[in-house]
Amino acid sequence: MRVCLIMIYTQIQFEDYGGEFMKISTVYNYIDTIAPFCEQMAFDNAGLLVGDRNSEFNKALLALDITPAVVAEAIEKGCELIISHHPVIFSPIKRCLSDSVPYLLAKHGLTAICAHTNFDKSKGGVNDTLCKALGIDCNGIEQVNQEYRVGVLPCAMPACAFAKLVAERLHTVVRLTCPEKTVQKVAVCGGAGSDYYEEACARGADLLLTGEVKHHEFLAADALGFSIAAAGHFETEVIAMPALAEKLRVVFPQSEFIVSEIGNPVATVV
Numbered sequence: 001m002r003v004c005l006i007m008i009y010t011q012i013q014f015e016d017y018g019g020e021f022m023k024i025s026t027v028y029n030y031i032d033t034i035a036p037f038c039e040q041m042a043f044d045n046a047g048l049l050v051g052d053r054n055s056e057f058n059k060a061l062l063a064l065d066i067t068p069a070v071v072a073e074a075i076e077k078g079c080e081l082i083i084s085h086h087p088v089i090f091s092p093i094k095r096c097l098s099d100s101v102p103y104l105l106a107k108h109g110l111t112a113i114c115a116h117t118n119f120d121k122s123k124g125g126v127n128d129t130l131c132k133a134l135g136i137d138c139n140g141i142e143q144v145n146q147e148y149r150v151g152v153l154p155c156a157m158p159a160c161a162f163a164k165l166v167a168e169r170l171h172t173v174v175r176l177t178c179p180e181k182t183v184q185k186v187a188v189c190g191g192a193g194s195d196y197y198e199e200a201c202a203r204g205a206d207l208l209l210t211g212e213v214k215h216h217e218f219l220a221a222d223a224l225g226f227s228i229a230a231a232g233h234f235e236t237e238v239i240a241m242p243a244l245a246e247k248l249r250v251v252f253p254q255s256e257f258i259v260s261e262i263g264n265p266v267a268t269v270v
Contacts, residue, residue: 021056022255024081024111028053030251031083035115035122041147044117045087050102051111057081062245063260064238066112070262071104077258080110083244085126085237087114119240121146124247126190129240130209133169136186148189148196150205156184159207159227166209172235173268175213177222183207190236194228201226211236234264 028048031037040046057080063070066088074082088101096103105112119125127149131138138151153162160179167174186207187200193210194217200208201224208226211233221228245257 021058022252023053024048024051024055024057024113025053027057027060027081027083027248027252027255028113030248031113031115031119034247035119035125037115037118039118039121041117045090046114046116046118049087049089049112049114050105051081051109053111055080055109055111057111057255059256059258060248061258061260062241062248063262064234064241066101066105066114067262067265068099068101068104069265070260071101071108071110073260073262074110075108079258081113082110083113083115083248083257085114085116085119085241087116088112115244117147119244120190120237121148124243126237126240127188129243130190130236131188133239134166134188134209136188148187148193148200148208150185150187150200150203153184153186156182159183159229162186162207163229163231166229166231170231170235170239172232173270174229174231175218176207176227176229177218178225178227181206181225181227183227190240191233194230197221197226197228198224209236232264232268234266238264 037047059079060081060083061074061079062083065086066082066084120127131149131151135154136151138149159176159181162183163174163176183206185205186209187205189196189210191211194213197208207229209229213228213230242259245259248257
């Protein structure tokens with residue numbers, strides 16, 4: 001089915017947009033097939049948030065967040081489209097000043113498509129990419145909650161050893177509870193997924209890996225004898241942007257999809 005889908009989209013792009021440029025709507029519609037926007041969580045604001053779906057583009061920049069630095073990067077690199085994970089407009093806008101990101105996007109004619117919670121849980125999305133990078137096998141494991149994945153490590157190991165693996169693969173630092181506990185069945189939720197630690201524990205997971213955890217959640221998990229690991233919101237999600245860019249390059253080879261070089265604006269000092 002996926003091969004057919006790629007062939008269909010490739011045929012559409014060459015038949016309808018055989019020139020140098022392609023319509024924004026074509027890319028939006030493709031993302032909607034692999035991470036349906038209708039499946040975003042109720043609090044979310046994913047979709048085409050700035051710009052005209054009927055406008056055309058030749059080059060797109062993919063980034064976790066659309067910040068002023070990312071807008072400047074898109075302009076410098078000649079991009080007409082930015083595809084991000086986090087929505088550039090999340091809460092209702094009460095003012096749109098000249099230094100705000102939505103204003104800058106509109107001023108420079110940039111379109112923004114944001115795939116957030118719909119991409120977190122989609123097949124091949126954030127959580128799947130994170131599992132793949134860490135060698136977590138999710139095949140044959142019943143998914144009791146679409147918002148996170150449950151899988152198994154190739155072999156059991158102390159939680160601290162797994163945390164070191166995460167730190168190395170994601171280039172981050174990891175904070176966790178019960179570091180000496182042996183873990184093999186792992187729940188994974190990129191970004192802010194600490195809300196699921198009780199459910200993951202009840203379902204038999206040995207550890208929950210996520211991006212950020214509140215202090216009282218660390219304490220509660222420790223009291224349960226459950227390992228919960230926080231590896232950074234940015235670091236547990238940004239890994240999926242190159243994967244999405246590669247999907248888009250395969251389907252739309254005549255357009256250019258580049259990944260932002262802007263790193264995490266939050267510094268870690270050790």
